Amino acid sequence: MSASTPPTIDPGVNSGSIQAGTGATPPVATVASYPTTPGRFPREAMVCARRQIIKMFRLPELMAFNLLQPLLFILLFAYVFAGAIGGGAEGRDDYREFMMAGFFAQCILFATVSSSATNIAQDMHKGMMDRFRSLPMTRGAVLTGRTIADFVQNVMMLLMMIVMALIVGWRIHEGFLKALAGFGVILFLAYSFSWVGAAIGTMVRTPEAAAGVVVILFPLTMLSNALVPPSTLPRVLQHVVNWNPYSATVQSARELFGNEAPASDSWPMQNATLASLGWSVLIILVFRTIAVRRYRGVSR
Amino acid sequence: MPGAIYAEGLKKTFGDVTTLDGMDLSVPSGSVLGLLGPNGSGKTTTVRILTTLLGADSGTAMVAGHDVFKDPQKVRLNIGLSGQYAAVDEILTGRENLQMIAELFGMSTRHARMRADELLEWSGLTDAGNRQSKTYSGGMRRRLDLAAAMVGNPPVMFMDEPTTGLDPHNRLLLWEAVEALVANGTTLLLTTQYLEEADRLADSISVIDHGKVIASGTSNELKRLAGHERVELIVRWPEQFDWTVEFLTRFGTGKPVTDRSAHQITLPIEGGAKRLGKILSELDKHNIEVDDIGLRRPTLDEVFLYLTGEDARQARRNATVYGEGSPADIREAETTLQLKLTHIVQTTNRV
Numbered sequence: 332m333s334a335s336t337p338p339t340i341d342p343g344v345n346s347g348s349i350q351a352g353t354g355a356t357p358p359v360a361t362v363a364s365y366p367t368t369p370g371r372f373p374r375e376a377m378v379c380a381r382r383q384i385i386k387m388f389r390l391p392e393l394m395a396f397n398l399l400q401p402l403l404f405i406l407l408f409a410y411v412f413a414g415a416i417g418g419g420a421e422g423r424d425d426y427r428e429f430m431m432a433g434f435f436a437q438c439i440l441f442a443t444v445s446s447s448a449t450n451i452a453q454d455m456h457k458g459m460m461d462r463f464r465s466l467p468m469t470r471g472a473v474l475t476g477r478t479i480a481d482f483v484q485n486v487m488m489l490l491m492m493i494v495m496a497l498i499v500g501w502r503i504h505e506g507f508l509k510a511l512a513g514f515g516v517i518l519f520l521a522y523s524f525s526w527v528g529a530a531i532g533t534m535v536r537t538p539e540a541a542a543g544v545v546v547i548l549f550p551l552t553m554l555s556n557a558l559v560p561p562s563t564l565p566r567v568l569q570h571v572v573n574w575n576p577y578s579a580t581v582q583s584a585r586e587l588f589g590n591e592a593p594a595s596d597s598w599p600m601q602n603a604t605l606a607s608l609g610w611s612v613l614i615i616l617v618f619r620t621i622a623v624r625r626y627r628g629v630s631r
Numbered sequence: 632m633p634g635a636i637y638a639e640g641l642k643k644t645f646g647d648v649t650t651l652d653g654m655d656l657s658v659p660s661g662s663v664l665g666l667l668g669p670n671g672s673g674k675t676t677t678v679r680i681l682t683t684l685l686g687a688d689s690g691t692a693m694v695a696g697h698d699v700f701k702d703p704q705k706v707r708l709n710i711g712l713s714g715q716y717a718a719v720d721e722i723l724t725g726r727e728n729l730q731m732i733a734e735l736f737g738m739s740t741r742h743a744r745m746r747a748d749e750l751l752e753w754s755g756l757t758d759a760g761n762r763q764s765k766t767y768s769g770g771m772r773r774r775l776d777l778a779a780a781m782v783g784n785p786p787v788m789f790m791d792e793p794t795t796g797l798d799p800h801n802r803l804l805l806w807e808a809v810e811a812l813v814a815n816g817t818t819l820l821l822t823t824q825y826l827e828e829a830d831r832l833a834d835s836i837s838v839i840d841h842g843k844v845i846a847s848g849t850s851n852e853l854k855r856l857a858g859h860e861r862v863e864l865i866v867r868w869p870e871q872f873d874w875t876v877e878f879l880t881r882f883g884t885g886k887p888v889t890d891r892s893a894h895q896i897t898l899p900i901e902g903g904a905k906r907l908g909k910i911l912s913e914l915d916k917h918n919i920e921v922d923d924i925g926l927r928r929p930t931l932d933e934v935f936l937y938l939t940g941e942d943a944r945q946a947r948r949n950a951t952v953y954g955e956g957s958p959a960d961i962r963e964a965e966t967t968l969q970l971k972l973t974h975i976v977q978t979t980n981r982v
Contacts, residue, residue: 371737378734386722389763458718462779465682466735467707628686 372469379463379476383450384483397446398488401438402495408434409499416559424500429591431501432513432584433557435492436577439521440552442488443481444528445545450477451532452541460626471623474529481525485518504589513587516607520580523614530618533625556600557581560593573597576610583607634659635787635818636681641690643676643842650676651687652842658820660786663813665833666822669939673842674822675715678791681820682712695787711780713790718776721765725756725775728764729782736783750778754808770801777808787818794828806831826935840939854928856937859884859899862907864924866894875919882910894922 387394413426451474454460463473493514503510535541554571555561555578561569572578573595582603585592599606636658643651651673658664668674679685681694683703692699695709719728726747733743751760754774759767764775773793780788793809794802809832813819823829829836830850837847846853862883866872876889876896883898890896900906907926914921929937 375735378731382720382723382727382731385727386720389722458714459720461679461684461712461714462718462732463735464684465707465710465712466732466783467704467737468735472735 372472372475375468375472376475376479379473380479380483381476383477383480386450387480387484394484394487397442397484398491401434401442401488401492404438405431405434405492405495405499425591427500428502429585430558431496432517432588432590433552433555433581435489435496435514436517436520436580436584437552437557438492439485439488439517440524440577441545441548443485443521443525444531444548445542446484447477447481447525447528448532448535448541448544449538450480451529452535452538455533456536456538464626470627471619474526474533474619474622474626477529477532478522478525481528482518482522485521485525489514489518501590505587509587509589512604513584516580516583516587516604519611520576520607520614523611523618526615526618526622530622530625533622551575551577555581561595562593569595570597573600576607576614579603579606579610635661635695636664636820637691637693638677638681639691641677641680641692642688643673643680643685644688650842651680651690654690654839654843656820656837656844658818660818661813661816662834663819663821663832665829665836666820666839667824667826667829667836667935668822668839669824672840672939674839675791676842677839678712678789678820678822682710682789683707708783709785709787711783711785711788713773713777713780713788713793715791715795719764719772719779722763724761725751725764725767725771726760728775729778732779732782746782750781754778755804768801770797770804773797773801773805774808777805781812785817788812788820790819790821792822792824794823794825802828826930838935838938846934846938851928853934853938854930856934859901860903860926860928861897861899862910862924863895863897863927865922866896867920867922869894871919872896875914878913878917878919879910882906882913897927900926 408430409427413423413430416422416426451460454463454473460473503513531544532541535544554568555575556572557577561572561578564572574597579599580603582592582594582600583606586603594600594603634657636656638654638656641651641654642649654673654677656664656666656677666674666677676685680687681692681699683699683706686700694706697705697709699706719725720731723731729747729750730740730743733746734740738746748757748760751757754777756767756771756775756778759771764772767775777790777793780790790809794805797805806828809819809821813832819832821829821832833850835847835849836853837844838853839845846856848856866875872889872891872894876887879887879896879898882900884901885899887896887898900910904926907924911924
């Protein structure tokens with residue numbers, strides 16, 4: 332044979348065998364064992380909440396829209412509708428006081444359900460939930476993290492709305508502490524509804540669908556005492572309105588703010604604060620159970 | 632003793648669609664199994680079940696010594712999952728992603744930060760560590776995803792089509808990362824559609840179709856299944872060509888195939904490298920000069936088509952229908968099928 336190209340013989344050994352020195356040795360974790368301390372759940376929930384809050388502040392335009400909408404609504408209702416609904420110039424100021432508690436609650440409810448549902452649906456859709464579900468985490472920490480982030484958003488929203496409401500003439504009359512309790516009642520109901528959003532988020536197929544399902548809140552907020560006194564409604568509807576969790580919350584907040592609060596003599600309206608808290612607890616129990624079960628068992 | 636990953640008779644149906652139809656797998660500790668199959672063959676479903684993301688209708692599955700269905704939390708402690716599309720948070724930075732996962736693994740904040748740093752360095756993302764991961768290229772995102780799967784230093788890793796959609800350079804980078812991981816003793820189950828990938832990374836390969844394993848073995852064993860090995864050579868001098876063709880026939884198991892314009896002769900043989908050596912020395916003895924000579928095996932692509940092609944499916948269906956539970960009939964049908972398909976593959980090769 333000539334000295335030119337030596338023929339190459341494929342030895343038939345799997346060319347995929349690992350050659351020493353290929354790539355760096357992967358680093359070994361410094362913590363090998365996993366602590367089984369009972370403090371795991373709150374820590375994991377806070378880690379997940381931190382992620383969601385970071386995201387919130389990195390998408391400031393989204394937050395701006397969320398905050399802008401209620402401010403616009405307050406202005407519109409205060410100057411466009413208050414006169415007509417309140418019946419003339421003097422009724423207008425009364426109506427502003429009357430409507431504000433309902434407004435606070437309604438705007439926050441819509442925002443919290445929508446952001447909870449869309450964020451969770453997004454995580455489902457993009458495979459982020461698979462990542463979490465393959466980790467040795469406690470049940471429900473991911474979803475709880477989202478609801479905590481929602482709570483933070485709700486507080487910011489409420490603060491902005493309070494400032495705007497004060498500007499257009501709304502006042503509290505029962506002292507600061509009671510007003511604070513009123514805000515607490517609203518925020519607690521809102522927190523329970525972020526679990527409704529979480530449950531929705533685990534059920535819909537796409538984030539777009541999640542954004543759409545907030546329409547289910549319209550009957551809840553419209554069939555209530557928020558915008559008009561229930562005594563103007565047909566009898567049957569009055570019962571619905573009285574036993575609406577949203578009505579109880581609005582009623583309770585009005586009383587605590589010292590705003591005009593015409594109440595029917597049904598039990599939830601007479602014990603509005605108690606009714607509101609009871610409803611909120613019940614909603615959390617039911618929808619948290621649904622959401623966590625869906626989170627665990629979900630298969631995309 | 633079952634391997635680090637062990638599954639037997641996994642079944643899963645979604646509505647009317649049977650996705651897994653008795654999946655059996657066993658991956659010895661420290662080895663790499665490549666799960667090879669066409670779209671919709673049940674690769675992803677298998678991974679999702681073994682990583683506790685999905686339940687099965689029946690069957691058993693053990694990962695790292697724990698029952699996947701009875702003790703999922705222990706399984707999760709021992710696995711890393713790198714998905715088909717990179718499951719990292721786009722809004723968070725690479726570092727934040729890794730640190731979050733480390734904290735969810737129970738590490739203290741300080742440890743989690745250290746772990747994130749060393750994994751960033753390992754995956755070549757240190758410079759990009761403080762950028763939101765949405766600014767990463769596809770390859771960077773996959774490496775971040777792999778790093779995320781490695782946070783807990785799991786003894787068992789699952790990678791679902793890790794290089795789908797990557798360019799050759801990034802694919803190579805990821806392969807090297809995987810090889811380093813495996814050299815460190817990690818057990819790996821890898822699903823892929825790329826035969827080259829399975830060939831390079833996997834110790835053994837299971838070909839699956841319609842939710843069950845239809846063939847398994849090393850890459851070489853599978854290649855043998857699909858057809859004969861052959862010697863390909865290019866003769867230097869055209870005037871020696873005809874004589875060489877004539878001369879080589881006695882060493883082959885069939886007639887040589889020739890390409891006169893390329894001076895190329897392809898000869899089916901048996902006996903592999905030994906036979907090749909014999910041919911080489913004989914050619915040398917007769918002063919035949921060759922520009923190139925080599926032993927060729929069927930590629931995994933051919934194996935894949937052979938095992939999952941429509942002919943194979945049809946033949947298996949027939950075997951099942953006529954078999955009526957008699958193993959002998961099925962074996963006979965399979966043999967007929969293999970002969971038929973070997974013929975097809977060989978014919979295709981010649982064309």
